Amino acid sequence: MIQTPYLLFLGDAPDQLAAKVAQGIKDWRPENAVGQFRMEGCGADLGITDMSLADAKAAGAKTLVIGVANRGGVISDAWKKVLVEALQMGFDIASGLHNLLRDEDELVAAARVNGRTLFDVRIPSVAYPIANGKKRTGKRCLAIGTDCSVGKMYTGMAMDAEMQKRGLKSTFRPTGQTGILITGGGVPLDAVIADFMAGAVEYLTPDNDPDHWDHIEGQGSLFHVSYSGVTMALIHGGQPDALILAHEPTRTHMRGLPEYDLPSLEALRDSGLAMAHIANPACKVAGISVNTQHMSEDEALAYLAEVEDRMGLPTVDTYRQGAGRLVDAILAL
């Protein structure tokens, strides 16, 4: 686990979008974000206190989190200067960049000398077991999508937050870099070796109280030929009790695959449920989460109503409407 709270490093992020990871931390775990560190030319602003390394240290920050996508795929010398200083001041550093911290000799040396830890959350840090398929106690919910990047993580985070708000037992279980940095732990599933994928998901979602819900972050799509194997491992390793169907209605083709159409929600429901029943015959589809960000409010509401009527399942945009009805639906199963 990465130690919280964090100082959010925005570096010289050209714009707000480049600081997506930091924004996610600030939105979902504001208590983890004591401040932001911006360099000259930074075009992003989270609206939280700007802090020097010393300010952040005094405010109790334990880890500097690189909350920004870097330019050109490398950790620049300007960044490195700040990062080395942070290690010297006693911060750990966590990053989801492709350019690994551990591949930078200066950072490795500074971490060693100062007894600090570098967390490359893109790389598994655990030797996961092979899945054993044994039934676990507690409840699990998984969002599966008609495509990649349709709001599965957001849905899981929103359902977890709603359950926390109601005082119910609930944990969000990240399976990607952003989720891991937001919560401080998880499994970078797309970087796990094939034989251990389902076992990594079992490891992530262990036995729990009978009334506890894990909200497992989905990845890929059964219908996305590049990543469907990862999705399958989530369905079988996660042995979900509830599935949420996730969809983005304005997509014209599968992400990155111009020759591939999106499946219907009906096809997703049928394939997802058939596969989920192998690991958990009691699994049910509880609701539908639609990302309507590219629709007007009127269009969105009309679309949601049409889908709800057609599919006979609670259908919401969790960003516009919250996750209350989806939580109601899984609790009613």
Add this chain to the structure above:
Amino acid sequence: MIQTPYLLFLGDAPDQLAAKVAQGIKDWRPENAVGQFRMEGCGADLGITDMSLADAKAAGAKTLVIGVANRGGVISDAWKKVLVEALQMGFDIASGLHNLLRDEDELVAAARVNGRTLFDVRIPSVAYPIANGKKRTGKRCLAIGTDCSVGKMYTGMAMDAEMQKRGLKSTFRPTGQTGILITGGGVPLDAVIADFMAGAVEYLTPDNDPDHWDHIEGQGSLFHVSYSGVTMALIHGGQPDALILAHEPTRTHMRGLPEYDLPSLEALRDSGLAMAHIANPACKVAGISVNTQHMSEDEALAYLAEVEDRMGLPTVDTYRQGAGRLVDAILAL
């Protein structure tokens, strides 16, 4: 690619079963096996010429292949002595053992000094791309199983051999250690990183002549919760034109999963085809390959006839009956 032909190293294999990999090479690629090397106490015998390293060198062997599972998971000092001598004499070494050749300092040093190559076929040697899903030329056949280890590799090898015998264009495409050692190349799919699984299968089965068939080695099962993600990547990365259903009728539960029943052949057909149609809408189930090794000849023939009648598909045990009818079936598609 591993250089052929091979000297098959049986070491001190306690019995014939421990020499399964060597047996596979001798059965399927006898032209690759110039001789066997046995140490004191070896209980296995392939029925080919016993050779010293010098004999094998003189007979043209290029690579020493470790064709045996080792005891206790380590490469013993007695083995190492032979392997170092082989490197000094100019052999490459290939192995599918968990105990990697590259983790043995003595072997690494001897390979470097003598300019030889160590092939650990369990570990990918290529940075595979992410799958792009583009339709490729040529035809592909994949066996999918009701369970793991039901004869998928054997089926693919037998169909390839039958096509070769008929003078047709055909290639067996290994996805596991044994197949890679038998043919000298392939992808160790269960050791590939999740995001690149389907891309590795695309890499393994590139564009080819319109009348050429790849026989892709299957792995796992859509119904085996530990490995289903690997199977899914084969179905989507391989974009098969033909599926063969593979089954072992005496299994009482899924391999290694006592709580899990085997699916019916109907369920395998329906799930497999639904998933295959995502990558290739023209895919068809061509036939059924049953491993009847635990049945008498009479039982086996009765069972095969019953399944053929029920499923309406050519149903054979390729070991007892050859793969002729399955090849006829894919050619007739």
